[in-house]
Amino acid sequence: MLAKRIIPCLDVDNGRVKKGINFVNLVDVGDPATIAAEYEKQGADELVFLDITATNQERRTMKEVVERVSSQVFMPLTVGGGIKSVEDMQALLRAGADKISLNSAAVATPKLITDGAKKFGNQCIVVAIDVKRNVEKDYYEVYTHGGKTATGIDALGWAQKVVKLGAGELLVTSMDKDGTKSGFDIELYQKLSALVDVPIIASGGAGTSTDFTNVFRESTVDGALAASVFHYGEITIPNLKKILKNQGVNVR
Numbered sequence: 001m002l003a004k005r006i007i008p009c010l011d012v013d014n015g016r017v018k019k020g021i022n023f024v025n026l027v028d029v030g031d032p033a034t035i036a037a038e039y040e041k042q043g044a045d046e047l048v049f050l051d052i053t054a055t056n057q058e059r060r061t062m063k064e065v066v067e068r069v070s071s072q073v074f075m076p077l078t079v080g081g082g083i084k085s086v087e088d089m090q091a092l093l094r095a096g097a098d099k100i101s102l103n104s105a106a107v108a109t110p111k112l113i114t115d116g117a118k119k120f121g122n123q124c125i126v127v128a129i130d131v132k133r134n135v136e137k138d139y140y141e142v143y144t145h146g147g148k149t150a151t152g153i154d155a156l157g158w159a160q161k162v163v164k165l166g167a168g169e170l171l172v173t174s175m176d177k178d179g180t181k182s183g184f185d186i187e188l189y190q191k192l193s194a195l196v197d198v199p200i201i202a203s204g205g206a207g208t209s210t211d212f213t214n215v216f217r218e219s220t221v222d223g224a225l226a227a228s229v230f231h232y233g234e235i236t237i238p239n240l241k242k243i244l245k246n247q248g249v250n251v252r
Contacts, residue, residue, distance in 0.1 A: 006237055010049045012062070014062075022175060032065055036073050039230070040073045043241070047078070048077075049078065049080070076099065077097050078126055083102060083105050086115050101171060106167075107158075126168070126171050132150075140154065147175050169199045169201065170200045170201065181207025183205050183206075193219055200222060206225075206235075208235070213247045
């Protein structure tokens with residue numbers, strides 16, 4: 001069985017790491033390269049860098065910030081935000097990214113997933129899906145543009161579609177859980193895991209080490225991502241891995 005991955009996330013806004021709750025009220029956390037270096041030291045398995053305002057500001061991901069971050073880490077680095085073409089992907093891979101994350105662009109131009117997978121390989125293309133439960137109609141809805149735009153797309157069907165198009169991995173964030181520290185939306189990941197056969201990273205809701213244990217025990221996700229609990233030192237990665245090992249979860 002593959003070891004489960006512990007993945008910190010850098011939500012970057014104009015060159016600074018920010019964090020909010022339910023995708024709003026962003027607070028400055030610090031310099032991305034400095035924070036990345038600390039996660040390298042702590043033994044994180046991967047790092048995700050999301051330029052969270054690039055799409056709304058209609059600009060490309062800040063390549064020079066990606067270069068600074070990648071110079072600090074040896075772990076795999078996934079980069080997303082403002083990517084609109086295969087050329088954009090290539091530029092970020094050259095800047096030090098190992099994988100490319102597509103979210104709003106994948107919804108706007110699904111062919112981009114296939115084009116990226118053909119050129120760089122499926123393992124290089126991560127489709128990020130931001131979802132919110134539509135209580136009225138009882139389904140998980142896909143949101144784009146940093147969680148600001150409801151699409152009316154069913155997240156479970158969309159996950160299946162992007163895998164067929166060539167996505168090698170899914171990064172699925174529960175917007176309802178984001179920043180709340182109330183635990184991962186395990187039901188969402190159980191449903192997704194039953195439908196697709198690519199690795200899934202769970203995101204949104206981590207508050208304690210028990211939340212990580214629960215998502216790994218009760219679903220088949222391959223990785224769990226968090227931001228604020230790691231940024232503020234509420235959970236350290238070495239300690240979390242020790243606890244997971246003691247709970248029988250296979251970690252690196």
